Amino acid sequence: FYQRTWMFLLTLSLIFAEGGKILVIPQDGSHWLSMRPVVEQLQQNGHEVVVVVPSTSLYMKPTETQNYTVKVYPIPYAEEHLAVALKSFVDAHFIEQSVLNIIITMYQSMLEISKFFFTNCKSLLDNEDMMRYLRESKFDVVFTDPILMCGPIITEYLSVPSVYFLRGFPCGMDSEATQCPNPPSYVPRLFLNNSDSMTFAQRVKNMLVHMLEFVYCKPIFARFEELAYEIFQKKVTATDLLSRGAVWLMRYDFVFEFPRPVMPNMVFIGGINCDQKKKLSQ
Template sequence: MALQFLCFYQRTGIFFLLLSSLIFAECGKILVIPQDGSHWLSMRPVVGKLQQNGHDVVVVVPSSSLFMKTKEHQNYTVKVYPIPYTDEHLHVVLKSFVNEHFTEQSTLKIIITMYQNIMEIFRFFFTTCQSLLHNEEMMQYLRKSKFDVVFTDPILMCGPILADYLSVPSVYFLRGFPCGMDSKATQCPSPPSYVPRLFLNNSDSMTFAQRVKNMLVNILELVYCQPLFTQFEELAYEILQKKVTATDLLSHGSVWLMRYDFAFEFPRPTMPNMVFIGGINLLSILIKSYPGNPKVLSNKKI
């Protein structure tokens, strides 16, 4: 009996200790560095929810974009910086990139064509990032604002550079990263015998020949991925005044919010700070499709 009372008082004490800790909880200042296209469409509802929950959210966007239009109604602050591209040029570049995804080609042709298109896209990303980091007025504003965290899609690389520059932690929101950089940055095992490489259409159950091909592509990634990030590493050196690699910058991410869903992905190793949120966008679609009907939502398997 005495033991039961002791357990009761211990649990009660822990409950009130946790309850009292809420007094010290406070909202923070969040700097959002998004990526245009479908990346932003996935991130936008999360950004809006952060602002609704009381956080002070500032979203930094380029003057030309596909979906990050400043005229849209939003409950967060938007800061715009100029870039030397028009909306029309941006549409042409991205349309060419997307069309190549639906062209029937051999594996080798796919790799070469996609590499050329990715190089073009990354040149555009680099110019956009460079325009932001060289904008002294914007950088001065970011320094004075004293943000608590950077919330970013790291594919642009500007987010990780800015987080290091401002000496604040970063939270990544992404679907994946080229060349398996996410695995390298988090020191997550990615054995080529079991984890399919990009472009190959392999499953996690590969024949010997498929594993050999997977291994060769894994080796090739070391060659063709380096030029993608070299210019960002040089830009980071200019801004941070220290030599860093792209992997170093990405490794500073405190939390990786991965828009993966194991219902659609092959089994693979993960790290503790990689959180899978694959159903986050599906949930918002269901809420719009079945407004005011929680019973329908509860019966949906998300």
């Protein structure tokens, strides 16, 4: 496994060194604000970058000045509807309430926002002209934020390597997809604010939340699994699709995270979005 991984990384580096064709499948919201500087830098470094975006989005504006190519596909809802859903999703993260209510509130808002992004993905896959363009373009790699699965589905459809750019994944699916150990006795779960040094009671609560994750995430990704079945005519889970990721660029710093196992193809790039300040004058 390790030999294959490093061979792929070497091949990928050669592609990037020569200037490759990169397909970018981004995710709207703050995810795109984090990814955009990297996309711009890839184009400046001599790569041919194509970004595929929906006609309606909050931050991925095709009319903005950019140095990369943007391909737009139509979707059947207005920007106002997306803005309301996204605001509700963001607000759910800042309401002070019990752990159980936080889980329920975020779960409901996640289901609602995922409906919009599922519509985006299905609209893209149903767009014959766009999909024909993607097939005929012969991209070398897909650069994507995989949080809501459209990037991994497109990657599987095109049969090309993928590089993931993300902050993390709900329900520990990133660990499951990479077969990385993620023991609930030592690795704190989302929502609980535990450290890696947990008391017995905290470990019990951590285990209960871990068990809840199996129920929590299934409905969120069920539609995408059904969509993948329509495309590939075989049953495929969200974890199966995620497992195709060759490199996982994780947008956090190991220094600021609790100790936990990671896999060789997980690369920590925390701070990549920080502004580069000028040196202080004498």
